[in-house]
Amino acid sequence: QLQLQESGPGxxxxxxxLSLTCTVSGDSITSSGYYWxxxxxxxxxxxEWIGEFYYGGSTYYNPSLKSRVTISADTSKNQFSLRLxxxxxxxxxxxxxxxxxxxxxxxxxxxxQGTLVTVSS
Amino acid sequence: xxxxxxxxSVSGSPGQSITISCTGTSSxxxxxxxxxxxxxHPGKVPKLTIFEVNKRPSxxxxxxxxxxxxxxxxxxxxxxxxxxxxxxxxxSYAGISGHVFGTGTKVTxx
Numbered sequence: 001q002l003q004l005q006e007s008g009p010g011x012x013x014x015x016x017x018l019s020l021t022c023t024v025s026g027d028s029i030t031s032s033g034y035y036w037x038x039x040x041x042x043x044x045x046x047x048e049w050i051g052e053f054y055y056g057g058s059t060y061y062n063p064s065l066k067s068r069v070t071i072s073a074d075t076s077k078n079q080f081s082l083r084l085x086x087x088x089x090x091x092x093x094x095x096x097x098x099x100x101x102x103x104x105x106x107x108x109x110x111x112x113q114g115t116l117v118t119v120s121s
Numbered sequence: 122x123x124x125x126x127x128x129x130s131v132s133g134s135p136g137q138s139i140t141i142s143c144t145g146t147s148s149x150x151x152x153x154x155x156x157x158x159x160x161x162h163p164g165k166v167p168k169l170t171i172f173e174v175n176k177r178p179s180x181x182x183x184x185x186x187x188x189x190x191x192x193x194x195x196x197x198x199x200x201x202x203x204x205x206x207x208x209x210x211x212x213s214y215a216g217i218s219g220h221v222f223g224t225g226t227k228v229t230x231x
Binding site: 046047048049051052060061062063064096104105106107108109110111112113114 | 122124153155156157159166167168169172173178210212213214217218219220221222223224225
């Protein structure tokens with residue numbers, strides 16, 4: 001059964017870099033036909049797509065975050081990571097990783113449980 | 122890329138049908154037949170409920186159906202049940218902008 005699990009600091013200071021890792025079990029991030037990505041949800045607010053990658057292919061980012069975001073993969077650990085630089089309080093959110101089937105649009109499934117990251121000094 | 126527009130709330134009595142709209146633009150909903158809908162109960166992870174406008178993942182009740190006309194997609198829940206009370210989000214592919222979610226709709230079962 002495919003499972004995704006986010007990990008990383010729950011508290012980040014303003015202007016610093018947020019770093020999270022998604023550990024995948026039950027499938028390989030090198031599998032063809034799937035994208036792996038990140039989505040966030042500020043407390044009490046809606047969902048926002050952050051970005052995704054296709055192993056051996058391209059990486060795509062939300063244009064509003066593109067200048068601050070990097071998504072990378074570590075195939076030896078079957079993990080992928082999110083880095084968001086120069087964070088502010090507006091970046092406080094639950095960050096979730098998810099898999100998406102290629103060619104079917106936003107079929108984000110499954111999702112990780114999500115991890116709350118608070119930006120505060 | 123602006124969020125897709127959904128009504129903030131929709132309510133209905135048990136057994137009734139409700140419809141949630143999701144309005145985008147010709148750059149997203151209007152151009153691609155790949156709109157998804159997600160159901161999110163409080164404190165829970167979003168669940169894929171509809172994909173490619175009107176397809177249901179395995180295990181999703183056939184009381185959920187989707188459609189699209191022009192720049193607006195819709196989710197209909199028939200035979201409303203107490204367990205359907207949740208937040209619902211649409212999401213569309215948006216070309217070079219990637220994917221864009223809707224503003225979210227809170228469904229209340231009266």
